[in-house]
Amino acid sequence: MNPLDRLLNAVRPYGEVILLSILLVAAVWLRLSLPDLIRMRRIQAWITLGPDVWPRMLIDLAILCLIGLLLIALVDLRRNLAAGASKEGASVRDIGRWFAIITIICLYIWFLPTGGFILTTFLFGVSYCIVAGLRRPREMLGLPAVFLVASYLLFTQLLSVPLPRGVGILRQLSFHIY
Amino acid sequence: MIDVYISALEIVFSPFSLIAIAVGVGIGLTFGAIPGLSGVTAVGLLVPFTYAMEPTTAILMMVGVYCAATMSGAITAILFNIPGDVMAVATTFDGHPMAERGEAKRALSMVIFGSVVGGLFGALALATIAPQLARVAIAFGPAEFFALAVLGLTAISVLGSGSPKTMLKAILSVLFGLFLATIGSDPVSGASRFVFGNVGLEAGIARVPAIIGLFALGEVLAVLYMSRKYKQPRDTSQLRKGAIFSFPSGEDLKQVRGTLLRAPIVGTIVGILPGSGGTLGALIGYNVEQRFAKNPESFGKGNIQGVAAPESANNAAVGGSMVPLLTLGIPGSSTTAIMLAALTLHGLRPGPLLFRDNPEMTYAIIFGLVVANIVMLFMALFLVRYLLKVLLVRTEVLCFFIVSISLVGAFAIHNRISDMWIALVLGLIGFFVKKYGFSLGGIILGLVLGNLAEDGLILGLSLAGGNWWEFLTRPVALSILLLSALLFVVPIAHQLVSARRNARNGNVAGRPSGSD
Numbered sequence: 001m002n003p004l005d006r007l008l009n010a011v012r013p014y015g016e017v018i019l020l021s022i023l024l025v026a027a028v029w030l031r032l033s034l035p036d037l038i039r040m041r042r043i044q045a046w047i048t049l050g051p052d053v054w055p056r057m058l059i060d061l062a063i064l065c066l067i068g069l070l071l072i073a074l075v076d077l078r079r080n081l082a083a084g085a086s087k088e089g090a091s092v093r094d095i096g097r098w099f100a101i102i103t104i105i106c107l108y109i110w111f112l113p114t115g116g117f118i119l120t121t122f123l124f125g126v127s128y129c130i131v132a133g134l135r136r137p138r139e140m141l142g143l144p145a146v147f148l149v150a151s152y153l154l155f156t157q158l159l160s161v162p163l164p165r166g167v168g169i170l171r172q173l174s175f176h177i178y
Numbered sequence: 179m180i181d182v183y184i185s186a187l188e189i190v191f192s193p194f195s196l197i198a199i200a201v202g203v204g205i206g207l208t209f210g211a212i213p214g215l216s217g218v219t220a221v222g223l224l225v226p227f228t229y230a231m232e233p234t235t236a237i238l239m240m241v242g243v244y245c246a247a248t249m250s251g252a253i254t255a256i257l258f259n260i261p262g263d264v265m266a267v268a269t270t271f272d273g274h275p276m277a278e279r280g281e282a283k284r285a286l287s288m289v290i291f292g293s294v295v296g297g298l299f300g301a302l303a304l305a306t307i308a309p310q311l312a313r314v315a316i317a318f319g320p321a322e323f324f325a326l327a328v329l330g331l332t333a334i335s336v337l338g339s340g341s342p343k344t345m346l347k348a349i350l351s352v353l354f355g356l357f358l359a360t361i362g363s364d365p366v367s368g369a370s371r372f373v374f375g376n377v378g379l380e381a382g383i384a385r386v387p388a389i390i391g392l393f394a395l396g397e398v399l400a401v402l403y404m405s406r407k408y409k410q411p412r413d414t415s416q417l418r419k420g421a422i423f424s425f426p427s428g429e430d431l432k433q434v435r436g437t438l439l440r441a442p443i444v445g446t447i448v449g450i451l452p453g454s455g456g457t458l459g460a461l462i463g464y465n466v467e468q469r470f471a472k473n474p475e476s477f478g479k480g481n482i483q484g485v486a487a488p489e490s491a492n493n494a495a496v497g498g499s500m501v502p503l504l505t506l507g508i509p510g511s512s513t514t515a516i517m518l519a520a521l522t523l524h525g526l527r528p529g530p531l532l533f534r535d536n537p538e539m540t541y542a543i544i545f546g547l548v549v550a551n552i553v554m555l556f557m558a559l560f561l562v563r564y565l566l567k568v569l570l571v572r573t574e575v576l577c578f579f580i581v582s583i584s585l586v587g588a589f590a591i592h593n594r595i596s597d598m599w600i601a602l603v604l605g606l607i608g609f610f611v612k613k614y615g616f617s618l619g620g621i622i623l624g625l626v627l628g629n630l631a632e633d634g635l636i637l638g639l640s641l642a643g644g645n646w647w648e649f650l651t652r653p654v655a656l657s658i659l660l661l662s663a664l665l666f667v668v669p670i671a672h673q674l675v676s677a678r679r680n681a682r683n684g685n686v687a688g689r690p691s692g693s694d
Contacts, residue, residue, distance in 0.1 A: 058353050132402070
């Protein structure tokens, strides 16, 4: 087994405890920062039922639930470690591929206002196909092309959605298409 | 009143509405049949597309999706022992053994017929119960609406039952949904809450991108993460012979006639309970049928009644879950929670006033449910064979289309790139929610009921001069709160008793939970 996979398998049982700890820290931080995060005007400070009442109730309850959950998760973890139970999950390669897809989606959203819908969507489609293992030219070029034609018909012709046009020459070119 | 019925029928039988229902049924059949996706995903994805439609047409399309996806999850449940949708879990118990005996077509014919009978019963129950309930609910004030929101949120006790851990996770999911609903400007004081200096968040978390993110992107990210799980070879040879499906044989119908009377009643009642939806309806329908059966030992080994019961129960729950949506404005399931958001998007407020202000539309939705079931019957009989071809398409290809449609769909509502970011962030949250066993249904219930709960609480308390006891002195509010407490406590008590009994017997039992 790949050393990274071994490391991943060693960390995997602690995943839930780590997640719950992060959530608990976040909830406590939200509770402590409540006066900064809810900007009340000075005149409203005297109102008993201010805008912070409901969120404060929710966060307090969430902290209680998280403490309970963390305790249960720790007991479960101890029991599982004692029993030597191991969880099967995604490999490092799977996770890497998953992160690559998320990165591509982020880049797509980030570049869309600049590159315009057609160019950006086509590049997104091609990159997705490469990462997802769809590497035959028919798939790599065909899937983005099919989606572009379908979304052009659906969004611009049927739903009249003004899709992003991009900037500069891309914007000028887009007016010839939609 | 007759005028209202005639106008509603005119709406339902207009060409646009019929096409919308048929398209919805087609989409529902496809999404329900693909393991990993579901009817909720399809309805979530549809919301931006329905923005340009008339509200009634949009909801009719969603009703078509909901009905058909509830049914078509059984296709893979029977053929491959993998429920296409969590609602079809109970169908695997007897459906798959039938397929192994070479009776897949017989089981699928019963699925289609049983679903339609259940769906029509649910629609009838909706038409009968909803107007009466709406008449009562029209006199409700803020305290009652707060109590109703609490009732809606008791769904967590059903969604999360299983163990204290899943229970706490479900409660936490609801709290997170309620917290998301507080982001933005406070409607009473105008104060900014949790916007972190981002002007785009002042208007709050946009519901549609959030729904798309949680249900569509989140599901797809989970499928892509574990795509190996969905790569097993699928043998569809059993269904290659024969052009279309037929109705169940006379002998089968005789055998299930009692089932098709009992299971829809169970499904409808369970569906009306907030948050329970079709999954619980199907499981309880199956259990009830097993108790009534002359040969309960044959259940789990390919009994046709074991196929008819869950399918008719979960489709009856569709109508049942729309009762609280249309009359009280609280969703009965995750799918109806999305429908609530879609109605709000169109400027409509589901609840008792919907019956008073938009009676034609409300009755059109009720009649549309009947039509959707009939359309589903014919489309399913003709299309099931072709649907199986979708199952042979590579998971990554389907995921590409869903990711792309989700992102562009999130943009399309308000033409804002920031909505795409919201969809992506909530998609990631949805992924972790699935991965760590939290409740997506709980989050969406919290998100859509958050404003109702907060407004009801704050307005109710303001009117009562900050006196909390006021909520307990109003008979209707008190009754609803007591009912909520009962709904919350009973499943926990039942779970504790079962766990103790199982511990004494030395075995472990549980039931799958999911969002529908």
